[in-house]
Amino acid sequence: MTEIRGLLFDKDGTLFDFQRSWGGWAAALMLELAGGDAAKADDLADRAGLDRQAAAFLPHSPIIAGTIDESVAVLLPGLPGMEAPALRALIIERSLTLEPVQAAPLAGLLARLGGAGLALGVATNDAEEAARAQLDGLGVLDAFAIVIGADSGHGAKPAPGQCLAFAxxxxxxxxxxxxxxxxxxxxxxxxxxxxxxxxxxTGLAREDELAPHADVVLPDIGHLPDWLGLA
Structure with a gap:
């Protein structure tokens, strides 16, 4: 295998534990969008693949790996009278103050990886503004050479544009x-x-779903130094 000199991280489910970061946030957002109407909030949650009472996303949720525009498209039919740009802006605004749960202690891990001479980046299907705000809130934004969102001009995953832009x-x-x-x-x-x-x-996908498409499956990013053979 070619020597690895750069690491490109997804954000949600990779740098952040997906369920613990987003489940409660999403449940609160559904109720806000519904104006406090529990039945309407449940309908929105169903559209999003979210168990609102458990504050947990379901494995089939279209929100998990999608872009913010895909999330808007899922929710908008349940919000008569609301326009897509307004919903998009509201979701981004609320996500700016998210307090994500780190999948592994990030500051020390990123310092170790960067100190080993590895170039670090983030490629997310979230909006770039939200991603940068969340990383900055944890004090780790400066560890990354670049943060690329679905709205950064390089497309969205699963297309390779974000990866090639980082390279x-x-x-x-x-x-x-x-x-x-x-x-x-x-x-x-x-x-x-x-x-x-x-x-x-540290997302919702099972090992057997991911393994056919991965060179290695790790429990979380905290195992990267050992896998890379860093001293």
Missing amino acids: EHVALAPQQIAMIGDSTHDLYAGRSAGMTTIAVL
Whole structure:
């Protein structure tokens, strides 16, 4: 295998534990969008593949690996009179203050990986503004050479555009980079770009779903230094 010199991380389900970061946030958002109407909030949650009472996404949820525009398209039919741009803006605004649960202690891990000379980046189907705000809130934004969202001009996963944009930005060949993610969207994007693919189990996808598309499956990103053979 070519020596890995760059690591490209998905955000939700990879840097952040998906369920613990987004489940409660989404349940509260459904109730807000419904104006406090529990029945309407349940309808919105059903559309989003969310168990509102448990504050947990279901494995089939179209929200998990989708873009914000895909989330808007899912929810909008349940919100008569609301326009897509307004819903999109509201979702982004609410997500700016998300307090994500780290999949592994990020500050020390990213410092160790960066200190080993690895170029680090983020490729997410979330909006770039939201991703940057969440990472900044944890004090780790500066660890990444670039943060690429679905609205950054490089397309969305599972297409490889975000991966190729990172490779160009850090002046590495795709073969020198590992794409790390918790969904098949992430792994398809990495493979299409010619990267090593690393799956982690801090999202909702099972190991047997991810393994056929990954060079390795790790419990979480905290296992990366050992897998990379870092001292």
